[in-house]
Amino acid sequence: MFAGSALAHKGVMNSSVKARMDAMSAIAQQMKTLGKMAKGVTPFDSATARLAAAEIAKHAGDTPKLFEPEEDDPKSEAKAIIWDNFSDFTIKSNHLEDLAVELSVTILTKKDLNSAMKSLGATCQSCHKLYRD
Numbered sequence: 544m545f546a547g548s549a550l551a552h553k554g555v556m557n558s559s560v561k562a563r564m565d566a567m568s569a570i571a572q573q574m575k576t577l578g579k580m581a582k583g584v585t586p587f588d589s590a591t592a593r594l595a596a597a598e599i600a601k602h603a604g605d606t607p608k609l610f611e612p613e614e615d616d617p618k619s620e621a622k623a624i625i626w627d628n629f630s631d632f633t634i635k636s637n638h639l640e641d642l643a644v645e646l647s648v649t650i651l652t653k654k655d656l657n658s659a660m661k662s663l664g665a666t667c668q669s670c671h672k673l674y675r676d
């Protein structure tokens with residue numbers, strides 16, 4: 544399951560940076576599962592969708608801890624202002640975690656999934672636009 548991300552992270556020398564990239568890739572992997580279902584590429588299944596949301600919540604919960612050390616790597620896309628605004632960065636991680644926890648219970652229909660994709664996507668964007676190159 545993480546084969547793709549392992550390849551993508553080849554060349555990352557700093558293991559702390561690699562760990563945080565792996566967590567982000569794991570989140571993206573779950574988003575892909577949800578996205579495929581939302582688009583009808585795979586059939587909608589409430590349990591699978593809720594499990595994907597739970598996985599996102601888990602990794603979002605780890606995010607502040609993984610980013611806390613101010614580590615860098617030539618391959619990193621993290622902006623240095625993360626560590627000037629670490630409380631805001633933490634709030635944004637917590638926001639994703641809380642939302643994903645909620646969705647891990649509330650995605651019951653395809654319609655729920657479609658609105659979940661929007662709210663989740665907005666959360667990724669709100670952090671990336673400030674803190675990722």
Ligand code: HEC
Nearest residue numbers: 564567571574619620621632635636639666667670674675
């Ligand atoms: C609290 C901030 C924050 C949130 C929320 C967040 N990200 Fe990220 N994300 C980052 C940062 C910072 C990086 C750059 C990490 C680095 O390169 O060191 C990143 C990198 C990534 C990467 C690239 C990983 C790699 O292999 O280099 C992917 C993919 C990604 N995020 C997906 C997502 C998705 C999908 C969501 C929403 C479901 C999300 N992220 C939510 C901060 C966040």
